[in-house]
Amino acid sequence: xxxxxxxxxxRRVIAMTGLSFPRGLLGPEAMELAAAIGAGAPDxxxxxxxxxxxxxxxxxxxxGPTAAALARAERPDDAADDRSLAVAEEFAAxxxxxxxxxxxxxxxxxxxxxxxxxxxxxxxxxxxxxxxxEPGRPEALVALATTAGRIAADLLDLDPEDFGPEISxxxxxxxxxxxxxxxxVRATGDDEIRSWAREAxxxxxxxxxxxxxxxxKGLANGPVPDDPADDVLWTATIVVLAEDxxxxxxxxxxxxxxxGAADGLAxxxxxxxxxxx
Numbered sequence: 069x070x071x072x073x074x075x076x077x078x079r080r081v082i083a084m085t086g087l088s089f090p091r092g093l094l095g096p097e098a099m100e101l102a103a104a105i106g107a108g109a110p111d112x113x114x115x116x117x118x119x120x121x122x123x124x125x126x127x128x129x130x131x132g133p134t135a136a137a138l139a140r141a142e143r144p145d146d147a148a149d150d151r152s153l154a155v156a157e158e159f160a161a162x163x164x165x166x167x168x169x170x171x172x173x174x175x176x177x178x179x180x181x182x183x184x185x186x187x188x189x190x191x192x193x194x195x196x197x198x199x200x201x202e203p204g205r206p207e208a209l210v211a212l213a214t215t216a217g218r219i220a221a222d223l224l225d226l227d228p229e230d231f232g233p234e235i236s237x238x239x240x241x242x243x244x245x246x247x248x249x250x251x252x253v254r255a256t257g258d259d260e261i262r263s264w265a266r267e268a269x270x271x272x273x274x275x276x277x278x279x280x281x282x283x284x285k286g287l288a289n290g291p292v293p294d295d296p297a298d299d300v301l302w303t304a305t306i307v308v309l310a311e312d313x314x315x316x317x318x319x320x321x322x323x324x325x326x327x328g329a330a331d332g333l334a335x336x337x338x339x340x341x342x343x344x345x
């Protein structure tokens with residue numbers, strides 16, 4: 069692997085710019101890297117070899133977008149950070165996947181995916197507790213759908229903003245969820261993204277309660293349905309993203325209202341003036 073000094077500088081650039089290998093494009097070697105990183109006492113040589121494998125797989129595809137993203141990055145005021153960014157731009161022009169920027173991005177992908185695996189395990193353990201001995205109970209089925217949707221969204225690195233217009237239409241529909249949900253699912257669930265979601269969930273291998281993991285994978289089994297509204301996994305995924313968007317909007321509105329109330333109290337205080345001593 070490249071010198072630790074170069075790697076440290078590229079890690080700093082990644083932190084400054086938010087550069088990443090898109091999680092939804094990562095292959096099985098990235099999941100192997102994440103599992104190795106997440107091990108209690110990871111083998112450094114194994115981790116380094118897997119980082120090289122991830123860089124080799126991703127850099128030929130993502131070198132161009134990475135270089136373009138760096139060219140658009142805001143120049144930092146700190147001189148050392150600016151020099152690191154300039155060096156990163158030089159590495160971005162290097163087609164060798166063994167260059168420090170490519171390796172640092174592969175390492176970051178492994179770390180991010182290791183965190184995703186840990187969250188998936190936590191969610192599956194919570195699902196197992198809810199399922200208990202009666203996984204067919206209504207609350208257990210809702211928990212299963214929610215767990216599967218959150219795991220799929222996390223594996224693909226999906227965000228409510230990725231479907232902003234569609235979720236906004238869903239929230240503003242003014243109809244029942246039974247009527248609005250199929251429209252949202254069809255508007256967002258093209259064949260490619262639904263196939264990615266199923267592959268990602270089926271490929272998940274974490275030391276979680278077997279019954280809970282099997283139940284989540286069961287929602288991804290079989291061919292991709294022709295009608296997105298019949299795709300239980302994608303329905304669960306887009307619904308949890310929509311719920312997150314609605315929760316964030318509600319919290320923001322509540323915050324604006326609270327801020328307005330505080331401003332009103334301050335204005336009232338100014339109007340009343342300070343009390344006489």
